[in-house]
Amino acid sequence: xxxxxxxxxxxxxxxxxxxxxxxxxxxxxxxxxxxxxxxxxxxxxxxxxxxxxxxxxxxxxxxxxxxxxxxxxxxxxxxxxxxxxxxxxxxxxxxxxxxxxxxxxxxxxxxxxxxxxxxxxxxxxxxxxxxxxxxxxxxxxxxxxxxxxxxxxxxxxxxxxxxxxxxxxxxxxxxxxxxxxxxxxxxxxxxxxxxxxxxxxxxxxxxxxxxxxxx
Numbered sequence: 749x750x751x752x753x754x755x756x757x758x759x760x761x762x763x764x765x766x767x768x769x770x771x772x773x774x775x776x777x778x779x780x781x782x783x784x785x786x787x788x789x790x791x792x793x794x795x796x797x798x799x800x801x802x803x804x805x806x807x808x809x810x811x812x813x814x815x816x817x818x819x820x821x822x823x824x825x826x827x828x829x830x831x832x833x834x835x836x837x838x839x840x841x842x843x844x845x846x847x848x849x850x851x852x853x854x855x856x857x858x859x860x861x862x863x864x865x866x867x868x869x870x871x872x873x874x875x876x877x878x879x880x881x882x883x884x885x886x887x888x889x890x891x892x893x894x895x896x897x898x899x900x901x902x903x904x905x906x907x908x909x910x911x912x913x914x915x916x917x918x919x920x921x922x923x924x925x926x927x928x929x930x931x932x933x934x935x936x937x938x939x940x941x942x943x944x945x946x947x948x949x950x951x952x953x954x955x956x957x958x959x960x961x962x963x
Contacts, residue, residue, distance in 0.1 A: 751778040752868065753799055755792070757818065758807040758834070759784045763857070767805070767834075770861050777868070785810040786818025793826065801829060803868055806851065808835040808842055816845045823850030830871045834864075843950055844916060847957060853877035876958065900943045907961065909936040914953045914962045 754777055758764045761784075768779045780799045783789050790813070792798060804822070808815040819831045833846045833854045843854050852871050855864065867877040902910065905926070912922045923933040941947055944955055956962045 752776055752803065752872065753778050753780045753801045754868070755779070755781045755783065755789070755801040755804045757783045757786065757789050757804060757810070757815070759810045760807070771864070773861075774865055777865075786813030786815065786821065789813075789818050790821060800826075802872055803830045803832060805834045806831050806846075808833060808837045808846060816842075816849050819846060819849040819851050830875070832867055832871055832877065840950060841916065844914075844953060847953060848914070848916075902940075902943075906936060906940060909933065910940060910952060910956050911962050913937070913949060914956050 754771060756764050756767055756771075756779060758767070764782050764784075768782060771777045772779055780801055781792055783792060789804070806815045806819055810818075813821075815833060815835065819833075822829055822831060827850070831851045833851045834857060835842075835855075836857050837843075838856065846854055853867055853876060855867060870877045908926065909922065912925060913919075917925070919933050919937065920930055923930045926933070937949075937952075940952060944951065946952065946955065
């Protein structure tokens, strides 16, 4: 059976080494490179002969070129390679930036090894892996089970609001762009929360990505 080739990009050497050992406990996985930042990743792909990875485990906060910039570069140059964020960063803004840059999932470093293995498999199989931790552990929201979400039809203005909510805008800025009052925007948000049975902005973003409603 062909092994799944993985690159680790993380500036913490001890963590990177431990992660390599943990991942390679699974005979399906092979770590083909361990890199310290996004610049080293870019240099890796410039080599004349390289093993192309199936998936990259990407830290966010790194020197020289961080994970957000590196993920965006990969999306623009090697968009067939899947990126999973693996980090300690749990800020909503950071999650949004990584997902918008092209990451197919967002994991915290304190996850159980079995969750990481599952995330790798599902990302390659389905194209994404959005854990319950993104909405629950990270943002203290209700758990999101995307496979059980009802199919809903969004009105044009609801769809417009959803797309703007996926950008790095405050709700006040969304209101200004849509020429609506903040109170009306709050109404759109609560209506979508109710329709989709979710309770966080991250939930809205993940739903939009899953349904291909935003690029």
